[in-house]
Amino acid sequence: MLTTERHEMILNLxxxxxxxxxxxxxxxxxxxxxxxxxxxxxxxxxxDLERVHGGARFNERKVQEYSISEKESQNLQEKIEIAKYAASLVKDGDCIFLDAGTTTIQLIPFLQHKDVIVVTNGLPHIDLLTKHGITSYVTGGLIKAKTGALIGPQAIKSLNDFCFDLCFLGVNGFHYEFGYNTPDPEEAHIKQTAHKLAKVSYVLADHSKHKKVSFSKIFDLAKARLITSNLPKNEVETLSEITDIKGLST
Amino acid sequence: MLTTERHEMILNLxxxxxxxxxxxxxxxxxxxxxxxxxxxxxxxxxxDLERVHGGARFNERKVQEYSISEKESQNLQEKIEIAKYAASLVKDGDCIFLDAGTTTIQLIPFLQHKDVIVVTNGLPHIDLLTKHGITSYVTGGLIKAKTGALIGPQAIKSLNDFCFDLCFLGVNGFHYEFGYNTPDPEEAHIKQTAHKLAKVSYVLADHSKHKKVSFSKIFDLAKARLITSNLPKNEVETLSEITDIKGLST
DNA sequence: ATGTTTTTGATTGATTTTGATTGATTTATG
DNA sequence: CATAAATCAATCAAAATCAATCAAAAACAT
Known part of the structure; x- marks a missing residue:
């Protein structure tokens, strides 16, 4: 029996x-x-696997890689609407930061004929940006394979080379009390840095993100304008007490 | 039995x-x-196949998806050979810079089971790197849409955050007298910087690059080891007077 | 027919893989 | 907590496989 053959048997088992x-x-x-x-x-x-005392168990890494495409389809129409509105805020000559994430990526087609410069830390964004002929920069950094985001000190450092007119951020959750949040502290740090470098910051988040709270707080709702959709009217009013909110509906 | 006949039998098996x-x-x-x-x-x-200790197995390479530019890349077989040799120089634990370009990208599949960290300024490289589960960093910089390379001061700056054990560079031409060269001064600058940050630098260049001279000189042949193939024997000897050269043949 | 090149199979020593054994470490059990 | 059982990493020598070499056989050209 060949070594390779045995390896495959083990993985199949x-x-x-x-x-x-x-x-x-x-x-x-x-x-x-x-x-x-x-x-x-x-x-x-x-x-390919994780060893445990007495044997081994399956590593889910490979399954997780599909997470991007799955996520992308969720609330897609809503994300497109949000992105369309966000793009309407962009003027010719603007320098824009586009955060990694599946919502901000929807913004790109709407930028096509605008004379803008885009900086992003999202790898999936790059292809679309170049296809639409948009002058674009990438931050450096460690590749987070799961989400295709660039993170880490290198990303922060290279962000500081820029200033932005506008900054469009994605988040995993937003909450009246706990602010905008995301699971990965590294990504939170990126978003904070981009916000500091921008004249105006927008957070793009569909209704499913409402009242979600995850590990890392980015900043309070008040710090960035929120663009969302399909939120109950009274919720929009409550949120508008503390932040600038644009509630769309599809 | 004819050699060809035997080859077909093996492939059918x-x-x-x-x-x-x-x-x-x-x-x-x-x-x-x-x-x-x-x-x-x-x-x-x-x-057509991949050898393993004790036998051979069907080549995964053919199954794997390749970007269009790769398929169209010229002298592909030669580049693969060069890349394969280059990969054999990589040890576990090495930090590697992978230059943008169609030759260096061929190196990635051969790194898949090595415990290395890769830094690249080539956007097409990223997808392959993550697919092979290699820990990777991207330099920042302006996206050069034509080649998918990251260039400019941001790229240089973010490169300086790293040190490399090995540095694999692609070039457009190499010449006994005029050294390694490439058409874009920005890209030349990147290559120079990466070379300075690496303990050892290798240039990967198939035979079609020999005696080509383009606008920007990167540095003299002596500064980096040259891995090439299908060069006439006397040419290899001449070049070996001034630089460390590995001449392969396919 | 003759000399040349290519292909082949055997042989060599080097390298890789393997299974057994060791004592150390971890887990289970009273 | 202490002991027993199971599992572990490290080591070693045997076996398998490897690349390199060489001379014989085959295919080839002249």
Whole structure:
């Protein structure tokens, strides 16, 4: 039996059972315990599985990679409406920061014939931006494979090379009391930095983000104007007490 | 039995079984082990299969999606060979700079099971890097839509945040007297900077780049090791007078 | 027919993989 | 908490596989 063949057997076993013992693997493959241990070490190094005492379990990394396309389809129409309105705020000659995320990406087609410069930390944005012939800059940074965002100190540092007329941010949640938030502190830091560098900041968030709270607070609602949609009228009124809010409806 | 005939038998075997041992092949073909080894080497060079210890398996490379520009890239086979050799120079734990360009991009599949950190200024590289689960950073900078390279002062600045064990550069031409060169002064500047930050620099260039001279000189041949292929023997000797050169042949 | 080139199979020593064994570490059990 | 059982990483020698070399055989050109 070839080493590669054995590796594939192990991964197939894992795909079926989610978790396997070394004993099970040696039974199936007829290889010694030592060999299987070496295999597991190797496969873990590749990131294909996670070792646990006595065996190994499946690594969900590969499944998670689909998360981008799935997310994208959620509330798509709403996101497009929000993005369309946001784009209407852009004037010729503006310098814009486009945050990573599936909402802000919808903004790009509406910028096509405007004479603007865009800076983004979202990798999926880049392709669309160049296709629409928009002069664009990317921040540097570590690639967060799951979301295609650039993060880390390098991203912050390269952001500081710019000033923005407008800044469009995506968030995971917004809350009357707890402000705008997102799960990743690194991404929160990026958004804070972009906000500081911009004359005006907008947060784009569909109704599903309302009252959601996740790990990292970005800043209070008051600090950026909120563009959202399909929120109950009274909620919009409540929120408008503390921030500038544009409530659309589709 | 004809060599070609044997090659086809091997590929057919592979199509059926996905993975075969050398023993299996010798049984079917009645050829010696040495001959089969030679066949496998040849077929791997063509990109028809991938050798593994003890046998061979169907090449994933062909299954994987490639961007249009890659498919259209000239001297692809040569570039793959060069990239493969370049990848063999990479050790676990290395920090690598991967220059933008169609040659360096071929290096990525060969890095997939190595424990490395990659920094690149090539946008097309990013997708492949993440697909292979490689920890990667992007330099910031202006997007040069034509080549998908990141350039300008922001790119230079963010490069200076790193140090590299190895630096793999692409060029448009190399010349005994005029050194390595490329048409865009901005890109030349990036390459120079990356070279300064790296312990060792390699230039990857297929034979079509030989004796080409374009607008911007990057640096003299002596400053970086040259990996090339299909160059006449005497040319390799001449070049080896002034620089460290690895001449492959396909 | 003769000399040249290419292909082949055998042989070599180097490299890689393997399974057994060791003692250390972790987990289970009383 | 202490002990036993299971699992672990590290090491080593045997086995398998490898690339490189060389001479014989085959294919080729002249």
């Amino acid at each position: 894992l795909k079926e059972k989610q978790i396997v013992t070394i004993q099970e693997i040696t039974d199936v493959t007829d290889a010694s315990e030592s060999t299987i241990r070496r295999d597991l070490t190797e496969l873990e190094k590749r990131g | 592979l199509k059926e079984k996905q993975i075969v041992t050398i023993q299996e092949i010798t049984d079917v073909t009645d050829a010696s082990e040495s001959t089969i080894r030679r066949d496998l080497t040849e077929l791997e060079k063509r990109g």
